[in-house]
Amino acid sequence: MKISMFHLMPYRDLPKDFEQKYHSVWVDPPYTELADSRKIGQYYNWTLDELIHAADKGIDGICVNEHHQNAYGFMPNPDLMGSILARATNGTDCAVVQMGSTLPTSNPPIRVAEEYGMIDCISGGRMVAGMPLGTSQDVNLCYGISPIEQRERYYEAHDLIIKAWTAKEIFAWNGKYFKLPMVNIWPRPIQQPHPPVWIPGSGSLSTWDFSARNDHCYCFLSYWGNNFGKRVMDGWWDFVAKGNHDPNPFRAGFLQLVAVSETDHSAEKEYYPHIRYFYDKCLHILPEYFPVPGNQDYKSLVNSVTKLNPQLFDLMGKIPTWKYKDFVDNQFVIAGSPATVRQQLMDAVKKLRVGNLMVLLHIGSMPHDLTLKNIELFCSEVLPHFRDVWEGEWENKWWPEGMRGPRTKITGNGAAHPAAAR
Amino acid sequence: MATKQQQLSVWGDKVHPKVKVQGAGAPLAYLHGGYGPIETELVDELAKHFTVYAPEHPGLTSGDEDAYKALDDMWDLVLFYYDLFDKLELAAPAVVGHSFGGMVAAEIAATDPTRVSKLALISPLGLWRDDSPIKNYIVTPQADLPRLMFKDEHHPAQKRIILNPEDQPGFIRITWALGCTGKFMWPLPDKGLSKRMHRIAAPTLILWGKNDRLLPAVYAEEFKKRIPNAKVEMIDGGAHMMPLEEPARVAGAVAKFIKG
Numbered sequence: 001m002k003i004s005m006f007h008l009m010p011y012r013d014l015p016k017d018f019e020q021k022y023h024s025v026w027v028d029p030p031y032t033e034l035a036d037s038r039k040i041g042q043y044y045n046w047t048l049d050e051l052i053h054a055a056d057k058g059i060d061g062i063c064v065n066e067h068h069q070n071a072y073g074f075m076p077n078p079d080l081m082g083s084i085l086a087r088a089t090n091g092t093d094c095a096v097v098q099m100g101s102t103l104p105t106s107n108p109p110i111r112v113a114e115e116y117g118m119i120d121c122i123s124g125g126r127m128v129a130g131m132p133l134g135t136s137q138d139v140n141l142c143y144g145i146s147p148i149e150q151r152e153r154y155y156e157a158h159d160l161i162i163k164a165w166t167a168k169e170i171f172a173w174n175g176k177y178f179k180l181p182m183v184n185i186w187p188r189p190i191q192q193p194h195p196p197v198w199i200p201g202s203g204s205l206s207t208w209d210f211s212a213r214n215d216h217c218y219c220f221l222s223y224w225g226n227n228f229g230k231r232v233m234d235g236w237w238d239f240v241a242k243g244n245h246d247p248n249p250f251r252a253g254f255l256q257l258v259a260v261s262e263t264d265h266s267a268e269k270e271y272y273p274h275i276r277y278f279y280d281k282c283l284h285i286l287p288e289y290f291p292v293p294g295n296q297d298y299k300s301l302v303n304s305v306t307k308l309n310p311q312l313f314d315l316m317g318k319i320p321t322w323k324y325k326d327f328v329d330n331q332f333v334i335a336g337s338p339a340t341v342r343q344q345l346m347d348a349v350k351k352l353r354v355g356n357l358m359v360l361l362h363i364g365s366m367p368h369d370l371t372l373k374n375i376e377l378f379c380s381e382v383l384p385h386f387r388d389v390w391e392g393e394w395e396n397k398w399w400p401e402g403m404r405g406p407r408t409k410i411t412g413n414g415a416a417h418p419a420a421a422r
Numbered sequence: 423m424a425t426k427q428q429q430l431s432v433w434g435d436k437v438h439p440k441v442k443v444q445g446a447g448a449p450l451a452y453l454h455g456g457y458g459p460i461e462t463e464l465v466d467e468l469a470k471h472f473t474v475y476a477p478e479h480p481g482l483t484s485g486d487e488d489a490y491k492a493l494d495d496m497w498d499l500v501l502f503y504y505d506l507f508d509k510l511e512l513a514a515p516a517v518v519g520h521s522f523g524g525m526v527a528a529e530i531a532a533t534d535p536t537r538v539s540k541l542a543l544i545s546p547l548g549l550w551r552d553d554s555p556i557k558n559y560i561v562t563p564q565a566d567l568p569r570l571m572f573k574d575e576h577h578p579a580q581k582r583i584i585l586n587p588e589d590q591p592g593f594i595r596i597t598w599a600l601g602c603t604g605k606f607m608w609p610l611p612d613k614g615l616s617k618r619m620h621r622i623a624a625p626t627l628i629l630w631g632k633n634d635r636l637l638p639a640v641y642a643e644e645f646k647k648r649i650p651n652a653k654v655e656m657i658d659g660g661a662h663m664m665p666l667e668e669p670a671r672v673a674g675a676v677a678k679f680i681k682g
Contacts, residue, residue: 144609148490148601288561294601298487305593313587
């Protein structure tokens with residue numbers, strides 16, 4: 001299987017009373033009160049260094065994503081980061097997983113086709129094309145798109161990007177939201193007919209249906225543990241079956257928070273404050289902001305309100321009183337010694353039937369050095385035990401074609417970019 | 423006069439709104455606000471004076487949820503209402519709307535002035551002033567909504583607008599109504615009405631609550647200034663949801679104006 005390191009690029013130094021003093025980490029936390037641009041410059045550089053470090057240590061892929069107006073994770077254009085990562089990891093067979101440019105806010109969407117084309121070219125065909133619908137906070141509140149139109153725009157943008165990559169002839173696009181007289185993308189990706197497409201989701205019926213119909217990899221990005229995750233992934237596998245697709249585990253991606261230390265005890269000591277920071281501060285989002293009414297279509301709304309929300313609200317309500325043990329026991333975070341993490345992660349991967357795992361190895365306020373340590377322990381003590389999972393049985397058709405086989409260039413030369421050598 | 427519910431097929435058979443028809447007398451079309459058809463008592467009161475036609479906004483009718491997709495923008499929505507008037511054989515009814523419904527009513531009256539005999543706008547949305555920004559009630563924290571919308575923060579009708587996860591059908595109904603009406607207002611309730619309002623020919627009543635905390639009274643003056651034949655009536659102590667809190671008083675003012 002393939003395991004990629006995900007990075008959110010959060011603000012690592014919010015005040016202690018942040019969640020008491022401010023009503024949301026997203027949309028309207030006041031920048032001038034809370035943020036320091038010099039610190040942020042340091043965070044971006046640390047983020048890049050951490051991902052490049054993971055690539056050098058043999059991780060299969062490195063992921064960045066797009067969010068706006070928040071302290072939770074703010075790479076407003078993930079392709080700026082992705083292009084640096086592509087350049088810095090040349091010489092490795094680490095994938096550059098863009099999870100990615102938010103389609104409904106990229107106008108016109110051929111901008112995504114172009115930027116992804118650039119990254120695929122710079123990286124020599126190592127890119128995975130994530131195509132997120134975008135959060136309600138980002139798309140509706142920060143970028144002003146009508147909630148009820150978000151999905152229609154998304155579907156149209158997706159179809160336009162795929163056609164822009166694959167059409168041999170120049171074409172006119174007469175869509176509902178986008179009208180372009182002569183589409184003729186320069187550059188096109190190296191990967192043909194186009195890079196593998198991953199669709200991040202949060203349990204919407206419509207996203208399952210869309211991913212299954214288009215034969216894309218569905219990725220559940222969850223912070224709520226793999227019991228809740230199992231419920232969502234089971235829903236996905238139902239749609240895969242209904243769509244008459246095979247149950248190839250590589251159709252499924254899952255994001256898991258992971259923290260590795262020498263012992264279970266030292267893991268608690270090192271990581272608990274940052275886990276607390278992440279759940280208390282980074283996820284402190286005003287409920288009215290996610291999602292905004294209209295963001296879910298009617299069927300998904302009914303499904304969320306009657307099936308998913310009661311369970312999710314119940315879980316979220318308990319978090320403020322939780323201790324480290326609760327986060328770990330409920331597997332919101334898989335943390336501990338290498339042996340503990342190996343065993344729990346393996347169980348989760350099998351239970352969820354996931355072939356493309358993403359691990360969040362930087363959590364909340366984690367400082368740079370601790371992040372590097374987590375990366376090193378994960379890559380040396382955990383990752384090698386997962387390389388053979390699902391391999392031989394199934395083909396990872398959702399991975400860059402040139403890198404689907406066994407890893408050959410496990411570690412990079414670290415010399416491609418000065419940042420990587422630090 | 424009995425109330426009857428009609429389901430129509432409008433807009434090239436793509437939208438199937440339910441229309442409540444109630445009362446007797448001259449025809450009056452009532453357009454509900456952003457939370458859906460919750461102004462029941464106001465419609466009852468108006469029906470004492472008029473034959474009231476109260477349609478549901480596209481997408482709100484049970485079983486017809488995808489209908490919102492057939493209408494792209496305010497221009498489509500206005501034309502949709504002319505189609506609906508035709509189906510109901512309403513040449514030029516009095517048109518009354520509250521909040522979002524008031525915004526739509528003003529657009530209908532401005533686009534084809536011959537289709538509206540008299541116009542009553544109850545705390546309408548539709549204009550924007552940078553010096554008096556309008557709070558986005560769709561994402562206002564639930565705990566702040568009663569104070570923003572009601573004179574009496576404990577008024578029982580507030581459950582018609584508050585999202586309560588314990589009441590799943592209510593949660594779905596309110597969320598969906600905000601989504602479907604929000605389509606025509608997002609991200610700000612200014613879709614260019616100010617450029618078109620000079621076309622409104624119908625005598626117009628602008629009814630405003632003096633204590634409307636969502637839409638400050640400066641907006642009443644803004645509407646009056648731009649509509650050629652308009653008068654403003656301020657309701658003492660009235661809040662944005664005065665159709666729910668004081669239906670008889672609101673209906674009385676509207677009826678007096680339309681009949682006068």
